[in-house]
Amino acid sequence: MSAAETRTARPAISPPDTAPLVEIEGLGRVFDLSKRWLNRVLDGSGKVMLTAVDGVSLSIERGGTYALVGESGSGKSTIAKMVVGLLPPTSGSVHIAGADIWAERGLARQRQLHRRIQMIFQDPYASLNPRWRVGSILAEPIKAFGLAADAAAREARVGELLSLVGLDPRDSAKFPHEFSGGQRQRIAIARALASEPEFIVCDEPTSALDVSVQAQVLNLLRDLQQRLGLTYLFISHNLAVVRHMATRVGVLYLGRLVEEAPARELFAAPKHPYTKMLLDAVPDIGMEGVERPSIAGEIPNPINPPSGCHFHPRCPHVMPQCRTVVPPSYAVGDAKVLCHLYDGTDHAGTARSAP
Amino acid sequence: MTATLSVRNLRVEIPTRHGVLTAIDDLSFDIAPGEVLGVVGESGAGKSITGSAIIGLLDPPGRIAGGEILLGGERIDNLAPPAMRRVRGKRIGMIFQDPLTSLNPLYRVGDQLTQTILTHEKMTARAALDKAERLLVEVGIPAAGARLSSYPHQFSGGMRQRVVIALALAADPELVVADEPTTALDVSVQAQVISLLKRLCKDRGASVMLITHDMGVIAETADRVCVLYAGRLAEIGKVRDVVKHPQHPYTHGLMTAIPSLKGDPDARLEQIPGSMPRLGAIPEGCAFNPRCGFRFERCRAERPAAYPTSRSEASCFLLDAAGAAPPPETAAAARAAGIEVRAGAPTGADA
Numbered sequence: 001m002s003a004a005e006t007r008t009a010r011p012a013i014s015p016p017d018t019a020p021l022v023e024i025e026g027l028g029r030v031f032d033l034s035k036r037w038l039n040r041v042l043d044g045s046g047k048v049m050l051t052a053v054d055g056v057s058l059s060i061e062r063g064g065t066y067a068l069v070g071e072s073g074s075g076k077s078t079i080a081k082m083v084v085g086l087l088p089p090t091s092g093s094v095h096i097a098g099a100d101i102w103a104e105r106g107l108a109r110q111r112q113l114h115r116r117i118q119m120i121f122q123d124p125y126a127s128l129n130p131r132w133r134v135g136s137i138l139a140e141p142i143k144a145f146g147l148a149a150d151a152a153a154r155e156a157r158v159g160e161l162l163s164l165v166g167l168d169p170r171d172s173a174k175f176p177h178e179f180s181g182g183q184r185q186r187i188a189i190a191r192a193l194a195s196e197p198e199f200i201v202c203d204e205p206t207s208a209l210d211v212s213v214q215a216q217v218l219n220l221l222r223d224l225q226q227r228l229g230l231t232y233l234f235i236s237h238n239l240a241v242v243r244h245m246a247t248r249v250g251v252l253y254l255g256r257l258v259e260e261a262p263a264r265e266l267f268a269a270p271k272h273p274y275t276k277m278l279l280d281a282v283p284d285i286g287m288e289g290v291e292r293p294s295i296a297g298e299i300p301n302p303i304n305p306p307s308g309c310h311f312h313p314r315c316p317h318v319m320p321q322c323r324t325v326v327p328p329s330y331a332v333g334d335a336k337v338l339c340h341l342y343d344g345t346d347h348a349g350t351a352r353s354a355p
Numbered sequence: 356m357t358a359t360l361s362v363r364n365l366r367v368e369i370p371t372r373h374g375v376l377t378a379i380d381d382l383s384f385d386i387a388p389g390e391v392l393g394v395v396g397e398s399g400a401g402k403s404i405t406g407s408a409i410i411g412l413l414d415p416p417g418r419i420a421g422g423e424i425l426l427g428g429e430r431i432d433n434l435a436p437p438a439m440r441r442v443r444g445k446r447i448g449m450i451f452q453d454p455l456t457s458l459n460p461l462y463r464v465g466d467q468l469t470q471t472i473l474t475h476e477k478m479t480a481r482a483a484l485d486k487a488e489r490l491l492v493e494v495g496i497p498a499a500g501a502r503l504s505s506y507p508h509q510f511s512g513g514m515r516q517r518v519v520i521a522l523a524l525a526a527d528p529e530l531v532v533a534d535e536p537t538t539a540l541d542v543s544v545q546a547q548v549i550s551l552l553k554r555l556c557k558d559r560g561a562s563v564m565l566i567t568h569d570m571g572v573i574a575e576t577a578d579r580v581c582v583l584y585a586g587r588l589a590e591i592g593k594v595r596d597v598v599k600h601p602q603h604p605y606t607h608g609l610m611t612a613i614p615s616l617k618g619d620p621d622a623r624l625e626q627i628p629g630s631m632p633r634l635g636a637i638p639e640g641c642a643f644n645p646r647c648g649f650r651f652e653r654c655r656a657e658r659p660a661a662y663p664t665s666r667s668e669a670s671c672f673l674l675d676a677a678g679a680a681p682p683p684e685t686a687a688a689a690r691a692a693g694i695e696v697r698a699g700a701p702t703g704a705d706a
Contacts, residue, residue: 071541180630181398210397210568210631215612215624222623237542240571240614244624263620281546283571284616285598298513298544 019098020059021199021231022066022083027092029053029078033303050303052078054255055092060199060248065225065232067242067263069278070252073302076235079252080203083233084119085110096199115145118192122204124184128176134187135172138162141194161190165220182213189220193228201233206241218244239282243267251275254302254310261335271337273315309340317341357428358385359529359562360409366421367401367408367586369634376634378404378417379586383661386530391553391563393577393594395570397631401586402566406534408432409564410447411439427529445475448523448561450552452535454515457522458507464491464518465503468525475526490521494551513544520552524559531556534566549576570613574598582606585632585642592667600693603669604647607692641672649673649689651681664695673698 034040034047053075060066068076081087083094085101094101096117104110118141121127128137138158141147148154159169165186176184185205192200202221206214218241224230236242242249246263251272259272270276297314300306306313312322321340330342367379379401386392396402407413409424411431424432431442443449451457459467468487469480478486484503491499494517507515516536523531536552537545553576556563565577573580573594580597582589582605590603601607611625629646632638638645644654653672662674672678673689673696680686680699689696 071543182630211570212397212609212612212627213630215614215626216628218614219624219626238614239542240616243616243620244614267616267620277543279616281543282616283546283549283569283575285570285574285610285613298511299541 018062021062021097022060022233023095024056024058024079024083025093025095027053027056027079027082027094028090029075029082029087030090048303051255051305052302053082053089056250056252056255056257057092058250058257058260060231060233062198062231063225063229064247065234065245067234067236067246067249068252069236069239069242069249071237071278071299073254073299074252075255076237076252077203078255080119080201080233080235084117084201085114086119111145115141115195116198117201118195118197118199119201119203120185120188120192120205123208124176124181124188125208127188128184128191130176132175133172134162134174134176134179137176137187138172138191138194141191145195147194147196157194161194164193164224165190166216180213181209182216185209185213185217186220189217189224193224197230199231199233201235203235204237205234207236207238214241221245239267239279240284251278254299254305256310256338257336258311258338259335260337261333265334271332271335271342272311272339273317273341274311277314309338358425359388359390359427360386360564361425361428362405362409362422363425364422365405365408365419365424367404367413367417368420369417371416373635377420377586377637378634379408381422382583382586382588383422384581384588384591386562386564388529388562389557389560390579391556391565391577393573393580394564394566394583395568395573395580396583396589397568399585399631399634400583402568402583403534404586405583406532406564406566410443410449410532411436412443441475444471444528445526446528446530448526448528448531450516450519450523450531450533450536452538454512454519454539455507457519458515460507463504463506464510468503468518468522471522471525486525487521490525491518493524493555494518494521495547496521512540513548516540516548517551520548520555524555524561527559528561530562530564532564532566535568536565537572538567538569545572552576570598570609582609585637586634587642588661588670589643590667590669591661592669596666600666601669602664602667602674602694603643603671604649604673604689604692604694605643606669607694608646608648641670649681649685649692649694651685653679653681662697664697 029052031050031052033050056079068079070076082089088102096113099113101113104113135158138161139154142154142157148157158172162169162171167186206217209217234245249261249263249266250257251259253274259275270279308324309322309327312318319340327338327340329336329338332342362382362384365379365382369376369378394402394405408419419432423430426446465487468490469483472483472486488499488503491502496502496514496517537548540548549572567573577594579592580594581591584605590597590606597606598610601610608627612627614624627646640655640657641659644650659670659672661668661670664674673681673694676697678698686696
């Protein structure tokens with residue numbers, strides 16, 4: 001595939017294609033945490049497997065923002081790494097614009113695919129090379145994918161990218177340490193945009209930033225999405241931020257997608273008991289002085305998760321089958337819920353009528 | 356009634372090779388008995404340094420360069436280290452962000468608790484162990500008796516922070532300084548730990564100074580809130596007033612910049628331009644003036660004191676009834692943002 005062909009694959013502002021840009025099917029990842037073979041034999045211990053992601057399926061519309069929320073150990077970041085191609089999945093597939101990113105053969109095809117997917121990381125202090133000038137950081141993807149004809153064109157493009165994220169083109173001569181956290185995150189966003197991607201995975205992009213700067217970065221991400229027609233996979237533990245950014249939300253608990261719904265619906269009428277619990281637990285400035293029902297328990301150890309529905313030990317609506325049977329995905333309106341409460345039979349109005 | 360803690364004109368300096376940095380500049384506040392005061396600000400605003408100054412654990416070369424700190428009416432900022440050690444732990448309990456670093460990984464939890472109890476109270480080792488178990492039961496650790504012989508790494512993050520709370524309350528202190536106590540925890544656990552801390556301090560009548568960057572936590576936990584900006588007081592008042600009717604332009608910007616679970620999700624977030632200045636480059640006049648939408652002449656030249664409003668106190672010249680008036684359009688814009696502009700108006704004329 002030549003550079004010229006690569007150029008034609010630039011994102012269109014209003015793509016006529018209505019098929020989802022990203023399709024994730026039955027994605028799973030198991031980490032082997034066992035001791036070495038000899039130690040296992042000597043100790044008589046078995047293999048230790050951690051299922052970080054378990055059968056996650058979702059699709060992301062072009063120009064949409066799909067948010068994954070969950071607490072630590074829920075598998076958010078593992079999914080992000082598998083979607084961008086940094087970590088091979090144990091099972092399942094990731095299709096971007098129809099191409100399976102883990103089945104593509106041939107370096108040229110893979111490179112072409114990877115150009116279209118970029119990632120923004122949580123910590124802008126760790127994701128920028130401190131020994132490189134900002135100009136070199138931004139020119140690297142342009143060079144790697146052959147997106148500019150010569151050095152002058154590359155430099156012009158770097159200046160353009162810096163203006164796009166609200167920095168001065170002259171900042172390209174500076175080093176990352178000369179910038180504040182929010183400005184560094186802008187540089188990281190500019191770098192992600194340098195390869196002209198269609199799809200950007202944002203892994204907790206504002207968690208390391210102060211609130212007044214967080215608003216700047218969130219607004220910038222929304223503006224860029226509108227201008228460039230970008231599609232985001234937005235990963236965050238902050239529900240208020242997710243509500244502000246997402247068009248569709250998936251809630252993860254111990255590697256399983258327990259609820260998936262359009263953002264408005266999820267926040268207005270959460271279905272899964274875990275989603276309800278999460279929404280009840282978030283301290284929010286709109287709710288001062290509210291006494292909350294206390295939530296029981298903590299996230300279990302993912303090496304040895306509870307049987308059946310992982311959430312059953314903490315669930316206020318637990319039923320006998322929850323302890324033994326893994327709930328399938330039930331469609332409730334536009335939402336998909338992994339919960340036995342929605343299996344179609346009447347459970348004496350336990351949670352169906354709530355909230 | 357004497358305030359549990361009274362901080363008067365506190366000034367903390369950090370001498371560096373490039374000159375002396377003023378980390379805390381003329382900060383005053385009180386915490387009443389049984390009150391929870393939230394201290395909020397962005398990174399570098401001086402929240403943690405204020406906490407460290409109060410418990411006498413400022414990292415050198417940082418030093419208290421002025422003002423006083425009174426605990427129950429007695430000065431504690433000038434105590435000699437051995438005397439301060441008796442105050443710390445006994446009269447002031449401390450909770451830090453990361454429970455793993457505040458617990459000694461080599462000692463069993465029971466040993467750490469009994470050691471703290473025996474340092475501050477005269478009792479037998481047997482009685483101290485009983486008290487340690489009672490404390491663990493109180494902070495909600497299941498099978499507390501058996502857990503006394505566990506090591507910190509055998510607890511989960513939330514449980515570890517409960518142990519730290521037990522340690523902080525071991526000697527029944529008058530004041531608990533909690534520095535980002537839930538920042539390292541997941542949301543569902545955070546809610547448990549905060550309600551626990553609030554309940555235990557209320558039961559014992561202890562005051563709490565809750566330092567956090569999370570306005571949501573403050574809104575739900577604190578009675579009053581103190582907003583810091585660049586080491587200076589921006590605004591102090593009742594939580595409800597400061598969240599709903601902020602009087603300082605910075606507080607106002609902060610409240611509108613935070614995404615909330617209420618309100619319109621499609622509305623654009625208000626943003627404050629720029630970021631907080633570094634300690635070495637705090638602007639002349641009001642520290643917030645280069646980022647402020649309502650600045651006028653006076654803001655660049657003088658430093659505002661804290662002026663009272665009908666709700667809170669805020670350090671902004673717009674609120675100084677005795678001061679010069681801002682340009683009419685600035686005053687109108689500030690009024691539209693809900694700020695009670697008093698500058699240049701006869702006292703009481705402003706509604």
